[in-house]
Amino acid sequence: MKSHSEAMRSPIGRTFIPPPPVPSPPYGVQGLDPSGPLFPEERIHGGDFPAAPAPVYVDGDRVPDTFAMEAEVQGYDLSDFLTLAARNNPTIRQARLQISAQTAKALQAGLYPNPTINYIGEQIGVDVEGDKDSPGEFQGMTVRQRFVTAGKLKLSREKYMRRAHVSEHLAMAQQFRVCNDVRIHFFRALAAREKVQLRKELLKAAEDGAVTARELYNLGQATRPAVRKSSIALQRARLDVLTAENHYRESFRRLVAIVGVDLTDGLVSGDLMPEGEPISYREAVSLVLSESPELAAARAKLAADRVTVRREQVEWIPDIVAEGGAGYNFEAKETTAAAGVSIELPIFDRNQGTIRQAQLDLRRQQEEIRRTELMLQQEMANIYQQYLTALQIASEYDRVIIPEAKLAYQELLQSYKANRVDWPTVLDAQVEYFDSRLTRVQYLEQVRTNEVLIRGYLLHGGLMAAPGPTPPGHIDAVAKPR
Amino acid sequence: MSNTEQRRSFLKVGSIAAAFALATERLHNHAHAQTPSASGDAASAADSTPDADYDGFSRFKPSRGNDPDSDYYLGKLVPGFRKPAEGPAPFEAPDVPKLPYKMDNGVKIFELVPMAVQQEFHPGVKMNVYGFNESMPGPTIEVTQGDRVRIVVTNELPEDTFVHWHGFELPVQYDGAATLTQNPIKPGQTMVFEFDIHEEGTFFYHSHVAMQEAFGQVGWFIVQPKKIFDPPVDRDFGLIFQNFHIPPTHTVSDSWAMDWNWHTINGKSGPYTTPLVCKHGERVRVRLLNFSPMQHHPIHLHGHTFWVTGHEGARIPKTAWVPRNNELVGVAQSSSFEFIANNPGDWIFHCHMIHHMMNHMVRQVGPRIRDDASVDQYLTNLRSRPPVDASHQESFATPGYPQKMQGMEMSEDFMQAIWNRKEVRGMRANYAMAVKGLMTVVRVLPEDLYDLVMHSDQQVEKGAVFAEIVRRFGDPGAYQAAPKMKM
Numbered sequence: 001m002k003s004h005s006e007a008m009r010s011p012i013g014r015t016f017i018p019p020p021p022v023p024s025p026p027y028g029v030q031g032l033d034p035s036g037p038l039f040p041e042e043r044i045h046g047g048d049f050p051a052a053p054a055p056v057y058v059d060g061d062r063v064p065d066t067f068a069m070e071a072e073v074q075g076y077d078l079s080d081f082l083t084l085a086a087r088n089n090p091t092i093r094q095a096r097l098q099i100s101a102q103t104a105k106a107l108q109a110g111l112y113p114n115p116t117i118n119y120i121g122e123q124i125g126v127d128v129e130g131d132k133d134s135p136g137e138f139q140g141m142t143v144r145q146r147f148v149t150a151g152k153l154k155l156s157r158e159k160y161m162r163r164a165h166v167s168e169h170l171a172m173a174q175q176f177r178v179c180n181d182v183r184i185h186f187f188r189a190l191a192a193r194e195k196v197q198l199r200k201e202l203l204k205a206a207e208d209g210a211v212t213a214r215e216l217y218n219l220g221q222a223t224r225p226a227v228r229k230s231s232i233a234l235q236r237a238r239l240d241v242l243t244a245e246n247h248y249r250e251s252f253r254r255l256v257a258i259v260g261v262d263l264t265d266g267l268v269s270g271d272l273m274p275e276g277e278p279i280s281y282r283e284a285v286s287l288v289l290s291e292s293p294e295l296a297a298a299r300a301k302l303a304a305d306r307v308t309v310r311r312e313q314v315e316w317i318p319d320i321v322a323e324g325g326a327g328y329n330f331e332a333k334e335t336t337a338a339a340g341v342s343i344e345l346p347i348f349d350r351n352q353g354t355i356r357q358a359q360l361d362l363r364r365q366q367e368e369i370r371r372t373e374l375m376l377q378q379e380m381a382n383i384y385q386q387y388l389t390a391l392q393i394a395s396e397y398d399r400v401i402i403p404e405a406k407l408a409y410q411e412l413l414q415s416y417k418a419n420r421v422d423w424p425t426v427l428d429a430q431v432e433y434f435d436s437r438l439t440r441v442q443y444l445e446q447v448r449t450n451e452v453l454i455r456g457y458l459l460h461g462g463l464m465a466a467p468g469p470t471p472p473g474h475i476d477a478v479a480k481p482r
Numbered sequence: 483m484s485n486t487e488q489r490r491s492f493l494k495v496g497s498i499a500a501a502f503a504l505a506t507e508r509l510h511n512h513a514h515a516q517t518p519s520a521s522g523d524a525a526s527a528a529d530s531t532p533d534a535d536y537d538g539f540s541r542f543k544p545s546r547g548n549d550p551d552s553d554y555y556l557g558k559l560v561p562g563f564r565k566p567a568e569g570p571a572p573f574e575a576p577d578v579p580k581l582p583y584k585m586d587n588g589v590k591i592f593e594l595v596p597m598a599v600q601q602e603f604h605p606g607v608k609m610n611v612y613g614f615n616e617s618m619p620g621p622t623i624e625v626t627q628g629d630r631v632r633i634v635v636t637n638e639l640p641e642d643t644f645v646h647w648h649g650f651e652l653p654v655q656y657d658g659a660a661t662l663t664q665n666p667i668k669p670g671q672t673m674v675f676e677f678d679i680h681e682e683g684t685f686f687y688h689s690h691v692a693m694q695e696a697f698g699q700v701g702w703f704i705v706q707p708k709k710i711f712d713p714p715v716d717r718d719f720g721l722i723f724q725n726f727h728i729p730p731t732h733t734v735s736d737s738w739a740m741d742w743n744w745h746t747i748n749g750k751s752g753p754y755t756t757p758l759v760c761k762h763g764e765r766v767r768v769r770l771l772n773f774s775p776m777q778h779h780p781i782h783l784h785g786h787t788f789w790v791t792g793h794e795g796a797r798i799p800k801t802a803w804v805p806r807n808n809e810l811v812g813v814a815q816s817s818s819f820e821f822i823a824n825n826p827g828d829w830i831f832h833c834h835m836i837h838h839m840m841n842h843m844v845r846q847v848g849p850r851i852r853d854d855a856s857v858d859q860y861l862t863n864l865r866s867r868p869p870v871d872a873s874h875q876e877s878f879a880t881p882g883y884p885q886k887m888q889g890m891e892m893s894e895d896f897m898q899a900i901w902n903r904k905e906v907r908g909m910r911a912n913y914a915m916a917v918k919g920l921m922t923v924v925r926v927l928p929e930d931l932y933d934l935v936m937h938s939d940q941q942v943e944k945g946a947v948f949a950e951i952v953r954r955f956g957d958p959g960a961y962q963a964a965p966k967m968k969m
Contacts, residue, residue, distance in 0.1 A: 016881045022872075036874030201866060208870040215847035218878055219885075406864055411731045416848065417857040419887065420841075421730035423848025430867060 088260030102164035110157030140327015181462030206237035390446035562765030605899030620701025908947025
């Protein structure tokens, strides 16, 4: 009974009530400016949408209520960002320093050992004829020099020079990592910017939907729930604009981080449409297998490992340590000379273990090359699939879907003009047209980012530290690099 | 040169004002002279005409008669000017051709071709329907009671068809009721129908395939009586009312639809329907066939009360005639309306079904009802739409506003085609805004104005004939001409 009497009291559907009000926009979105009787100021049930949204503060900073794209900001194109990155990205410099470090190591490894000067006093205090407690039988100086045999130093230097060569390839890879990342984030920012524009078009359509719903309401052609639905759609479209703007800011800031400079909010300018011909899978794979700097580094590392083996193979050949000098023989009371030669007898330790280890490292590196090739192929399969799918979809959106959506919209506008179709149908077509353009941008973004990876040997991660020439645990831990 | 000829030749060269002056002068000399002018001088002349007054009913001014039981009440049996000896008035279906025939041994031979046609519903708006002999509705077959006819039907449709002779009491094999009585007429094939016609009245032919009927396949089959119907009429008009559903951006009628958004009279849709023009005082018959797929038409004539004198089956005995302002004509029914055109002016004649009074009624929302918004703004830049103009006038404070169709745009070409027909000359400048869908106009014109409209080469200004009628019969002081802009 209570609910029945409540229903009786409800004016809905019993007396005319103005349509539900348009919700106020969330903070940061320009509001529709409805003036006129279809958009009552008056709130039903004590206010559907209380108060305007408060500004958003984060850590005491007020989030700006206008998006940078609205204001006068500087526009940057891809080449601007690449130039800035080449100068400022720290990992590129890191990679170059790695090369120098290896060259320095090579220098050190090839240095000849220093001679040693010895003072010798033998049998000090021995009694000799005529002299009790003589200063010693022999007092003198010798010089000892190790003579390095079998070209060990040359091999050591060569080995480290080859490692420096590995570092050169790795530096090249790092440069690609950075440039690819700049490109990827540039295209992401570019796509994000276009998405903002399209989201704003969709917002205008949603605003029109809200206005149209209220017009229909006044004609008895839309229900109150239908008008509320239009308000929901409007608010969602407004949130979509905010999301898109935030996403653009994120993309731009990520881009700026890779470039390595402090830029405030700015605009990216360029074209999302690929310029060149599409890449075939065969072309993509052959490109990465023949030109990948990672693979080149692995091959260079193999050469270095070969030298390592040769170096270890000569290690057992004993160096000759010669020593010579002069002194005074207090027994013979005359000046005498001293000489000695020592040579290690490689009876037990012929460096067999290290030679073996170096040989295994070499074989391991051979497998490493193969592993790298296969890993690149596996990654390429995935990236190429994403590239091709996105390209196929974006192309068909360009070739058929968007032109069709545009013509449908245009034809319906003309029909509306001729009074043959009503406005909600036109609005549907308008939304479809804008939405299909949004989808195209989403897929073009994927085309461009994957294309960058394919043409850039699948390298990305421009802020990861540049790797060194040797994997962890490799022979390296000796006092003197050899 | 007769008086009439003199007047006609004058009208071809003179000015409209001079023409009116001369015509007014002639009124006094002419036998069934035109009507009383506003001055009242001519009124006595008209009243004195022997056949102007019938038991209180006047041929020349709105009147009812002295007695509802009188034969002349509301002009029931008031004859036209046409002499019975001249035979029946020719049947005239505006915008629909007549099917010619050849005689062969006393048999009238007609050649009828079912085919797909493009029918121009509105100027430049060519809709795809089915018809006969390049016309929708099909051409009119007109014969006389007692004729023997041979109708050679050659099917140029890409599908089977049948033709049914609706209402005829003929040998069953020629009935055309699909495969109940015959094999289909295959595409490209011919079938001959031959039968005697003992009936008289209003008949029609149509395909007996349901969707082909809905798709437009119908035509008049008028049988004039051997003995002319009494009282004789001066005009015998025929109108076929049809509904179609043609989606926006489309031209093909969807015969499966259950809702109808294009309405035609003789294949034209208002304001492209051709007015029925008659002379003041004439007895007029309008035969109206409703060949809509599923909707009835309550037909209303303004300014006159008509008698329903016949239906599709036969002439109604006079004792059963009914006077009406509005006659409901059901699907596949035909009604004959007869009246004395005693009230000069342009009178709308229309289906009173609200949704038939305009084509494709669309919901009146969007830019056309918003301030400063036009569809052209949207069309100029499809990639980015203008911001919505949400401001609305105070009119929107009225729940239900707007009910009137807003922002109707008629192009210059459209208006040219509308005005390029003699039947509309001198009508009010914005008459086209009033005549839509299942609407046409009965024009009752004094003889001089009739000649001016129908026979002269005179340049007639829009609204001039209407204004002249108001001057003669109305209250000219209170009359405002139509605004001429956009027309």
